[in-house]
Amino acid sequence: MPISLRQIRYFVATAELGQISQAAVELSISQSAVTTAIRELERTVNLQLFERSSSGMGLTPAGREFLFHAYEILQKVHEATHLTIPSGNVEGRLVVAATYTVIGYFLPDHLQRLQRAFPGLDIQLHEVNREAIEEGLLDERYDIAVLLTSNVRDPQIASETMMSSTRRLWVPSRHPFLKKARVGLADVAREPYIMLTVDEAANTSLSYWSTSHYSPNVKLRTSSVEAVRSMVASGQGVAILSDMVYRPWSLEGQRLETIVLQEPVPAMNVGLAWARHARFNKAMEAFRAYFRQAFHIPQMRTDTSPSAPPHLAKTDGAG
Incomplete structure (x- = not known):
């Protein structure tokens, strides 16, 4: 069979x-x-x-x-x-900025596909934080960016979300929570908590904790997703992070499980951003068209004029 x-x-x-x-x-x-x-x-x-x-x-x-x-x-x-975008005649250089989490857990596979679809496109990638991305887009040091779109703050920056990654509770294998019918922030508050800080993740975490009556018992703050993974898998704490950065095994070969919390926790949104005053060239259009097709985003016209309303939302950190 x-x-x-x-x-x-x-x-x-x-x-x-x-x-x-x-x-x-x-x-x-x-x-x-x-x-x-x-x-x-x-x-x-x-x-x-x-x-x-x-x-x-x-x-x-x-x-x-x-x-x-x-x-x-x-x-x-x-x-x-x-992926059905045919190889095109797009040529030239495209300067792309991206944040740490996006480069580590989202972009590599897409960059490989883009290279196959547009062999004449020279993508120059830069890893920088969200504030530097916004400044660089406005100063025209970067053509376009891939980042956590809900973090965008400057109204002169336009953005388009491509995908949303659900956030769940990470626990070690055989944790008692896995036997509970419902797990909420009240339960999590009694556990040692490993707080991810990269890409404004700590700010996001505190934003949804602040709407509850509880606070996380933070044991460690770290910018390393792998450190969070290893500490959770070894039973040293729990964390709330997105499916995009989830892997079921730590580097040491120990297993992690995920649990959907009873309280609503915002998803992590990933997408593109560019300066509103920017005029899209063929390279930028090809880059955006690829992601729109890959994530089934309608090919709508995007208003990039300075007077267009900004795409702003609640802060969205990594993980």
């Missing part, structure tokens, strides 16, 4: 969430459908991919190896079905 994409998707969801029930909710299907698909997959590859226990589904060594291949398969399928 050949392996199906359905089996791969169900396997990945179960591997990431650690429980068939959570995978079924994420996929909007029945638990029996997930169970059947995983059993069929294990029979096909003739390997045990999961260790079953009362606390959930843990990957076996074979399962961890298979997960890497599963990610590659789904990535290739996504590329084949979502």
